[in-house]
Amino acid sequence: MHGNPGPDHSIAGGPLGQIRSGLIVSCQPVVDGPLDRPDIVAALALAALDGGAAGLRIEGLANLRAVRAVTEAPIIGLIKRDMEGYAPRITPTLEDVDGLIAEGADIVAVDATDLTRPVPVADLIAAILSAGRIAMADCATLEDAVAARDAGAQVTGSTMSGYTGGPIPDAPDLDLVRGMAGLGGFVIAEGRYHRPEQAADALRAGADAVVVGSAITRPEHVTGWFAGAMRKARG
Template sequence: MSQASNAPFNSPFQQLHGRIVVSCQADEGDPLDDLDTLNRIATSVLRGGAGGLRAEGVTRIAAFRSLTDLPIIGIIKAYDANGDVYITPDFFSAKAISDAGADIIALDCTARRLTAPEPWTELIPRIHAELHRPVLADIASLEDAVAAERAGADAVATTLYGYTAETAGIRTPSWPLLQALVAHLTVPILLEGHITHPPDALHALTLGATAVVVGSAITRPETITRRFVGVARQKNLHFTNDQADDAV
């Protein structure tokens, strides 16, 4: 499936070309899990120059829609009995976030979802036909991405790299995966996940990513603080070991 054939759905991705999208989310129980707080975070990142937002849930998407005309990538998270998270798993979820004002519907398009009651191979054409929204395929591998493009996805994002059984626990961007996506796909490619420093975003754009989605490194003080504290603890441990060596 080429970009040309998806022309009616390309506009939001054209707007995002070369931009930073900020994912404004908070897990249940997080101190930031409050609509007014997330609204303020979204307002701040928009003032900082974000080219778009990624948001979870109808209420948050609707609130962010009132803040900006820039593209909003919408999702709904669902959890199975094992606690595994799935992104926008059915048409009901897709319609809800479309009605709330999302410009782009993101779906879990990994191989694990092919046997779901509503597999993404069926959801993509239905979203196009009934909601008239572009679909962003959240993937974890080149194979996922190629299959999603063939099924009609309008763009792909590396969102689920690190969150499938094959990639579990990886918390750094896969530059080889990005390079493979650029080499094999014709649809826009968003690098999402594990970006912690501005040079990472620049590198992704240089390699050919259409846009970069950044979340925790911008919006989550707890995660940012933990990173700094970790460095301080390493330094303190090094200092303590040096003291022990001196005492020997």
Template sequence: MTDQNTPQTFLPRGVFVSCQAPVGSPLRDPYVMVSMARAAEKAGAVGIRAEGVEDIAQIVAAVRLPVIGIRKEHYEGSDVYITPTRFEVDEIARAGAGIVALDGTTRRRPGGETLDRVVAHAKSLGLIVMADLSSAADAEAAIAAGVDVLGTTLIGPSDADIRPGGPNLSAIAALSQRFSDRQIIAEGRYATPEDIQAAFRAGASSVVVGKAVTDAYALTHDLVVAAKTVELSNRVV
């Protein structure tokens, strides 16, 4: 019998790489995302997070790693956009992902959907369900709805971050202490080896890294903006 304080293992321990590109990015192409997923697998990542039916399907076919599938869909009248309804869950299941991540908050979902209903539907399809939380307080309702693992995807920075605007480690610590029987997935602004180590020390089971690895477009943009800022300040002086 498993001790009640020992988390049931749904996701492998290690680093997941989020292979996504925003609308408008030249990297938003299934071939590019598959290449990134293959590179992540070769480098030792334990899993992939991917968005969109075509990307998910092609990545599932290309790598031998578990894939966390999401669908970002914006509906009028709702702030929930990460796998908001059962329709998106069906799309992810058909694409072949074994794990679905969804907005794990109690915010109003489109079409009269509820967190309980969407989670129950995902479970009926045999999917592992990851709740993307916006605060540690969301965890109770997500667990009551039947989710398997808790993620910090939507949790913003805090004053206790190890670097300004960095990952919210206090949220990881709070969740791992309060819900010691659950896997806690660290996600959101993880960018350095020190971030990864700190997440595991705080109680994370796995860490999802995205922009810092796969979004060359956004990273280049940030560097260019920084350079232009210095140039402008020098001209003023």
């Protein structure tokens, strides 16, 4: 197995201690793409750990099961689910929380925005904490982070910044990272970190860890960036 065993789920000595100041790789292939298989997700996870990742962010129960079988490294687990009448997609139900915990997620991520949802954010966080796991609030604004911290979330992330309406920015939201760092607790920078220097900037802005996804585990996206730049160069 890759990674370090860590039965202690406290902030000081558990998974958060293992990922502090580190890179977390989000192994979420393009849905229905050629890499969208649990065995391939597990291989991507091992490759990321071999490259120096401190932890992983894994979506879906089958993928989480496959990754947990090959590593004891800290895993942020989530489920993306579209529900009619509700906007949040990241771990929106208590059943999702239970499933992620059963499959071995050390940290459970939930959408913590103020959008209409089937279950209050505070209830999702309470369920995570009652199981002895770490709750991560995927936030779009500083107000989201404040509410999530008040509800008991140990981790706030900038994951949802730019994804709750309007045009999606090109750059990461370092201002939100700075604001969340000012609140205390463990802060994870996430969202549009495409270059190594951007991840370094996030640490300097106060992040405790940084999640990188597409730039590492979605070759379709990275290929598109190169191909697009070359098309522009050709005129």
